[in-house]
Amino acid sequence: MNSTEIKSAIIGFGGIARSHKRAYDALRQAGFPVSLVAICDIDPGQFSKALAINIDGSSKCDISAQHLYTSLDEMLENEDFDMADICLPSYLHKEYTERLLRAGKHVMCEKPMALSSSDCADMIKTARECGRELMVGQCLRFEPLYLFLKEAIDKNTFGRVKAAYFDRLSSPPHWGFEGWYRDTARSGGAIMDLHIHDVDMARFLFGEPDAASAISYDTFARWAVVNSRFMYGDDRIIVANASWDEAKSVKFSMSYRVRFEQATVKLEGGVVTVYPEDGAPYTPELLRANRMAEQLRTFVTTILQGGGNKVNPPESAMMTVRLVEKLRESADNGGVIVTV
Ligand SMILES: NC(=O)c1ccc[n+]([C@@H]2O[C@H](COP(=O)([O-])OP(=O)(O)OC[C@H]3O[C@@H](n4cnc5c(N)ncnc54)[C@H](O)[C@@H]3O)[C@@H](O)[C@H]2O)c1
Numbered sequence: 001m002n003s004t005e006i007k008s009a010i011i012g013f014g015g016i017a018r019s020h021k022r023a024y025d026a027l028r029q030a031g032f033p034v035s036l037v038a039i040c041d042i043d044p045g046q047f048s049k050a051l052a053i054n055i056d057g058s059s060k061c062d063i064s065a066q067h068l069y070t071s072l073d074e075m076l077e078n079e080d081f082d083m084a085d086i087c088l089p090s091y092l093h094k095e096y097t098e099r100l101l102r103a104g105k106h107v108m109c110e111k112p113m114a115l116s117s118s119d120c121a122d123m124i125k126t127a128r129e130c131g132r133e134l135m136v137g138q139c140l141r142f143e144p145l146y147l148f149l150k151e152a153i154d155k156n157t158f159g160r161v162k163a164a165y166f167d168r169l170s171s172p173p174h175w176g177f178e179g180w181y182r183d184t185a186r187s188g189g190a191i192m193d194l195h196i197h198d199v200d201m202a203r204f205l206f207g208e209p210d211a212a213s214a215i216s217y218d219t220f221a222r223w224a225v226v227n228s229r230f231m232y233g234d235d236r237i238i239v240a241n242a243s244w245d246e247a248k249s250v251k252f253s254m255s256y257r258v259r260f261e262q263a264t265v266k267l268e269g270g271v272v273t274v275y276p277e278d279g280a281p282y283t284p285e286l287l288r289a290n291r292m293a294e295q296l297r298t299f300v301t302t303i304l305q306g307g308g309n310k311v312n313p314p315e316s317a318m319m320t321v322r323l324v325e326k327l328r329e330s331a332d333n334g335g336v337i338v339t340v
Helices: 015-029 072-078 090-102 117-130 144-154 177-182 189-193 196-206 291-305 314-331
Strands: 006-011 034-040 067-069 083-086 106-110 134-137 161-169 211-217 225-231 237-243 253-260 263-268 271-276
Touching: 006 015, 006 291, 015 034, 015 291, 034 072, 034 291, 067 072, 083 090, 083 291, 090 106, 090 117, 106 291, 117 134, 117 314, 134 291, 134 314, 144 196, 144 253, 144 263, 161 196, 189 196, 189 225, 189 237, 189 314, 196 225, 196 237, 196 314, 211 314, 225 314
Parallel strands: 006 034, 006 083, 034 067, 083 106, 106 134, 161 237
Antiparallel strands: 161 253, 211 225, 225 237, 253 263, 263 271
16 A cells, blocks of 8 residues: 555445545546545444435445444544544534544544534644644535636636625435434534535635625524525625425525626536627536545645645634524524624
């Protein structure tokens, strides 16, 4: 085995872990120095289950080359690995991230970083104390469909953004360990679990807003449907919607519509289309990349090179959780504008 190869272990082998597993397979196939050596899940039934979740319909997963554990302590005792890939339910992110950092592992943790910004701050402090890297899986920062927008904004390709609308719609989550998604205390509701992707994207594209407001309604969980508005001290309209309340027959979707001065750009049905002010609509050439694989590649590169992660630092993931807290404050007070 290459001495600079990073050995990883996944903790929690539910829905999203399978997308992570495929990311290891893809990077390894491309000769990238990362190897998934072990997987831990408290429920051994998860190792043999075929699982499909809203964002990923493919359930195939070959884990015959990995060592399997049902106890983290046992895995830590027996397995030699450099990084932990935390795919646990959100209410366990803080506890397990800190446990693994203290065990000397670098940690890549799924979003949301934690259920409160104060927990996020503790995680960052622990990572610093332990001298280990920590990154949160805000995976849209690695998604070509959204990186196209980032580049258009940063390079001023179509002029200034006048308005941007982001949508993320799902029927109620039908999977999950002990129904944790449906318990607000364990998932934070759709605003913390689903909407957080677009809250993070608004910050990634436009920076920190001066103020924000949100309205929402509850279903089986609190803040299950939310409409948020981000204010930047000018007349731009930046809006995001999330829903866990679509009909069961509605397939998960993520989309956006951004009105630039010289074009409208839309993501619909997984396809980006540019509608120029003058000329015919066209489909731009996008980077060919899988967001989960690029996220993993970034983290492993950070570990190998040192010096921290500038693309997706944990401090930024914490600020995204903080902004969600502000949106909840607004939603709980009739959509009042809150300063950020
Ligand atoms: N990046 C994305 O687009 C995306 C998409 C879906 C989910 N997620 C996030 O990923 C995380 C996991 O979501 P999921 O849908 O995979 O959940 P899940 O419930 O399907 O999977 C969680 C797994 O953790 C296991 N587990 C529970 N407690 C454990 C413990 N103490 N020790 C070891 N294993 C334990 C469960 O048995 C289960 O297999 C959540 O934070 C969620 O918000 C991210």
